[in-house]
Structure formats: structure tokens, C-alpha cells
Amino acid sequence: ATPEVKHFIKSIIEADLESGKRDHVATRFPPEPNGYLHVGHAKSICLNFGIADEFGGSCKLRMDDTNPEKENDEYVQAIQRDITWLGFHWDGAVRFASDYFEQLYQYAEALIMAGKAFVDDLNAEQMREYRGSLTSPGRESPYRTRSVEENLDLFRRMRAGEFADGAKTLRLKIDMASGNVNLRDPVIYRIRRAHHHRTGDTWCIYPMYDYTHCISDAIEGITHSLCTLEFEDHRPLYDWVLDNLDIEHHPQQIEFSRLELLSTMTSKRKLNQLVTEGLVGGWDDPRMPTISGMRRRGYTPGGIRLFAQRIGISKSENVVDLSVLEGAVREDLENASPRVMAVLDPIKVTLSNFQDGVTAARSAPFHPHHPEFGERDVPISREIWIDRDDFAEVPPPKWQRLTPGGEVRLRYSYVIKCDEVIKDADGRVVELKCSIDPDTLGQNPVGRKVKGVIHWVSAGHAVEAEVRLYDRLFTEERPDAVRGEDGQYVDFTRFLNPASLRTVTGFIEACVKTAEPETRYQFERVGYFVTDRIDHVPGERVVFNRTVSLRDTWSK
Ligand code: ATP
Ligand code: MG
Ligand code: MG
Structure with missing residues (x-):
């Protein structure tokens, strides 16, 4: 067994409890319902729910649903199923950022009234130009000096649907000369006539992530808002918004590094591409690094949690070989499989x-x-x-x-x-x-x-069975980071492993015939296998997936 490691986030929390800065711990896991959860999310889930358990606190599940075009209820349901399967329980009902749309809107009006936000007419291209670069300061929008009355009137008319998509935005008035480009008058509302999976056509303006996230955290009483490292430069904005609103509770954002798992992919967008282009059987294809794919493959919740514990939490690069995940799963299966x-x-x-x-x-x-x-x-x-x-x-x-x-x-x-x-x-x-x-x-x-x-x-x-032998989905360790001779990234789908699925007919001891779907076995001297949760029909059709071989046999 791996000893429980005390990582830096636990140390911060302990110190906060000791100093009296906090008297309890409240975390949240905030997925955007625009795809299925993957192994990277599993790391974040184990961290957020794990910390809540360890400190006797709570962890909320919040759907971060502010991009209506890409989000839908299938993903909302899948996310809940996967977290439950991993063995975690969220605090109370599932939350949705969209539950706070009215509150977020009211806070935006308050910012306008305090002279801290303005309606801008610059289009996206102009805005980019005005924003400047990392090395040069930006320029203020000519609309920045609009009066409070005009801003309020325009913002209300934005909400009422008087302007075309993209015609106006609401921006914070922070500092166009800031060395941190995130503070250069960031956009907090855009006009978008898109049907939302929960609010339907009620809204034609939608709040941006940076504005929504900190306020949602505050509304829910989150104490420690844990996110991945790319949000480090957004933290000053997170704090600015809360400092400039009449909100008492101020959660602390803490960043840790993303998991990068080799020979596979931890990007929802690219996993989505594999699904939509039919390159895999679906989000739950046993070769997918999604939680539902790993489940169908026969990975155990315990194996995935053991993996998360082993890879640890830090701010340094977290690049991990797939064999570490397979090793944890194998270890968990050893004493659990007949x-x-x-x-x-x-x-x-x-x-x-x-x-x-x-x-x-x-x-x-x-x-x-x-x-x-x-x-x-x-x-x-x-x-x-x-x-x-x-x-x-x-x-x-x-x-x-x-x-x-x-x-x-x-x-x-x-x-x-x-x-x-x-x-x-x-x-x-x-x-x-x-x-x-x-x-x-x-x-x-x-x-x-x-x-x-x-x-x-x-x-x-013996019974005859269909046995699906799975191997790595990609032949490259970093399929999305290979550059061609022209210096451009090569399309990652070129590195799909043609041998990632081989189906054979095997003969197995008769007792497996009546096994329920998702029953795990060790086939002696061969590997760990699971009855397929969809295609295996007890007593009628025997279908097994290879979860993992007995030893690490991958060779390049
Ligand atoms: P993707 O880039 O795959 O779409 P995301 O960060 O946009 O990932 P979200 O649904 O916003 O996806 O993620 C929910 C939570 O999971 C966030 O707090 C995010 O930081 C965390 N998370 C996502 N990917 C990883 C990863 N590879 N390692 C650790 N945590 C991750
Ligand atoms: Mg995100
Ligand atoms: Mg994303």
C-alpha cells in the first residue's frame, strides 16, 4: 500500500483550520457539461472529494454551464453517473452555474452602478487589437467613458434582446496597462442567442467563465477552490471580482498541475472528435480514457482512486505513463477477482x-x-x-x-x-x-x-465467448504533440493504434455463462477480464473485455 502523502494543498488547509481563518472545509468539482469526464477529471474528483472526506467537510458538484451551444443533459447525466461510480457523494443537490444567472446579472448591474463595468461596442477583432500583448500595454476602449446611466440602459437592453449577437459586451473597468492581460478590462457578458439546456431561451446574454466561477464559489460557500495551473493568471481576476462586489465570503483559489497521461489524451475536445468521427465506438469505448470507458474496460473505482493517490498533487509537471494506471488497476483487481x-x-x-x-x-x-x-x-x-x-x-x-x-x-x-x-x-x-x-x-x-x-x-x-482484446489507443506517447516537417502539428488521429482492438473467440469455464454484466475475473496466466456491461447477456451471449494483462507487456 502507498502511504497517504500530505501534499501542499492539505498543508494550506491545515494551516487555515489551525489559524482560525476557516472553521470548516468546503470544496467543489465544477465540470462543464460539454463532454464525458476523463481520467484528468478523475484526478480532480479524487482531490476535491478526498479533501472534503479527510477534513470532515463537504464537496459540491456544480455544472459550469455558461456555454449553451456545447452543453447538454446527456453530459449532465453522465457526469453524475461517473462520479457516483467512482464512489463519491456530493453535498446536497447538483448545482448549476445557470441557477445563478439572475444573481450574476444583478451583480453585474451593481458593478455598472459602482462605475466598475461598461458596455463596449468594439467587435472581437478590434478588442483583440486594443488588448495589446504580453510585452505591450493595451489601449482603453473609446466606449469606456460612457456614463453609469447609459451603461445601465444599454446593459438592460442587451438583456432585453435589442442588439445583435456580438454587437456589444459588458466589460470590467480594471487596467488596460496591467502586466496581466486577464486584467485588461475583461469581458464578463456577451450576447449569444443560443438555446440553453436548462434556461431555454430566457437569456440572450451569457456570463463568462471568470466572472461566473468566483461568484458561484462564493454563493456556495466554498472555502478552497481548487483548479488547474492554467488558471493561476486568472486568480487576480477571481479576487478582483469578489473584492469589488458586496459579497462577504471570499473563497481561496489554489492551483495544481493537470494530469497528462501518455499514449492517450486528456482533452474533452479531442475525445469528442474521436467520438463524432466514429473513430471509436462512443464515449464509453473501452479504449477511451473517459471514466465511462475505463469502467466498461473493467477498471475498478478503487484502482482509479489508487492511481490518483500515487500520482500526487503538486504544481510541477504531472506527466504519467499509462503503465502507472494499469499497475494500480491490476493491484486492485488481484485480491478482488475470482x-x-x-x-x-x-x-x-x-x-x-x-x-x-x-x-x-x-x-x-x-x-x-x-x-x-x-x-x-x-x-x-x-x-x-x-x-x-x-x-x-x-x-x-x-x-x-x-x-x-x-x-x-x-x-x-x-x-x-x-x-x-x-x-x-x-x-x-x-x-x-x-x-x-x-x-x-x-x-x-x-x-x-x-x-x-x-x-x-x-x-x-466450456462456453464459447467473444473476447475483446484491447491495447493502447495511440502508438505515440503524445499523439497531439507531434510536428511534421512543416513545423505544424500532425493530426493526432493519424496515430491511432490499428491493433487497439482485436476480437477473438475463446473458450471459458462454464460458470461464467451466467455471470452478470460487469463481473470481473482473472483468466489464469492471461489477464484480467470483465463481462461487457452492454453486450454480455447472462445465459445467452458471453462477451468479455480484456481489462489489463497480468504483466506490463506493452512494447514499442
Ligand atoms: P478539457 O480541457 O478536457 O475540456 P476542462 O478543464 O475544460 O478540461 P472542465 O469540465 O472544466 O474541463 O473540468 C472540470 C474540472 O476538472 C476543472 O476543475 C479542471 O481543472 C479539472 N481537470 C480537467 N482536466 C484535468 C486534468 N487533465 N488534470 C487535472 N484536473 C483536470
Ligand atoms: Mg473548464
Ligand atoms: Mg475545456
């Missing part, structure tokens, strides 16, 4: 001297260290399947599996010897004729050692 045998690349083995009825089925535990998982029968019959990998006609040195004339133990069953290899016209091995040593059930053969143990299933008893 084991069964499955043959995914079968060759038929005929046990020539096997006599039906001679042997009773043996029973074997589902997990060597967890007797509470129970046992199952492992029946044998004259025909069995073994994995193609477990036979070599010309074995390499130290080979302990099957070979012509050699012996191997069938896990939980007899020692068998390979007497004959049968090939098809192309020379491909299609069947092995073997004999069992009848005295080796549960005991070693007399006078010789048989080291190798292989998995197998009885052909007459």
Missing part, C-alpha cells in the same frame, strides 16, 4: 486414453488466498482446449510447456503427454493427441518431475 481458466487461442487436444466416467470432476478454489470466493467444479472430458502458446513443436531452451513427447500438468488435473501432432495441409498444427497419466490426479507422477502447468478447458463443458 480466477477461472480461459483459452483464447485454442488448439484441440484429444486425450486418447481418457475413459468417460472414470474420473469425477475436481473442484478448485476461485482464488488461492480467498476461500470466501468459494469453489467450482473443473470437469474434464476426452476433448479439451489448450492455448496455442502452450505448445511448441521445436521448443526454445528451458521450455516447460507442451512439446512432442513431452509432459505437462493440466492445472487442477492430470499430467498429459503429447503423443502425436496433427497438421492441416498448410502445416499448421490443428490437433494434438495426448495421453493422460491416470495416477497423477492431485499427486506427482512416480519417478519424474513435471514442472510445467498450463491452463485448459474441457471442450464439452
